Amino acid sequence: MTEEQRCPICDKNVTPIERYPNYVCVDCQERMTDKEGRRVDFAERSEQRDGVIYLKGIGGYYVDTDENYDSLFCFIDGSKFRASEARFGGVVIQPVEDQ
Numbered sequence: 001m002t003e004e005q006r007c008p009i010c011d012k013n014v015t016p017i018e019r020y021p022n023y024v025c026v027d028c029q030e031r032m033t034d035k036e037g038r039r040v041d042f043a044e045r046s047e048q049r050d051g052v053i054y055l056k057g058i059g060g061y062y063v064d065t066d067e068n069y070d071s072l073f074c075f076i077d078g079s080k081f082r083a084s085e086a087r088f089g090g091v092v093i094q095p096v097e098d099q
Contacts, residue, residue, distance in 0.1 A: 039062065
């Protein structure tokens with residue numbers, strides 16, 4: 001396992017995670033937007049039926065209104081990134097290799 005890992009945007013030290021060698025730090029995630037520059041974020045989605053909570057993967061939303069953002073792609077400082085579900089829950093943001 002790598003002893004040191006850095007955010008691909010700001011070069012800040014992040015906790016090394018071998019499965020996600022290029023994940024974006026929390027500070028840089030605060031600048032995620034859609035193509036038009038509107039602030040977005042991502043979260044795990046769930047649904048409750050008959051008292052049971054079912055996880056439904058992750059989804060995006062607009063920070064200012066909480067309305068759905070129907071994409072897993074976002075932009076930070078003009079570069080394209082993708083949100084995905086982390087192996088043990090949560091959301092991980094990583095660069096899109098082919099822009």
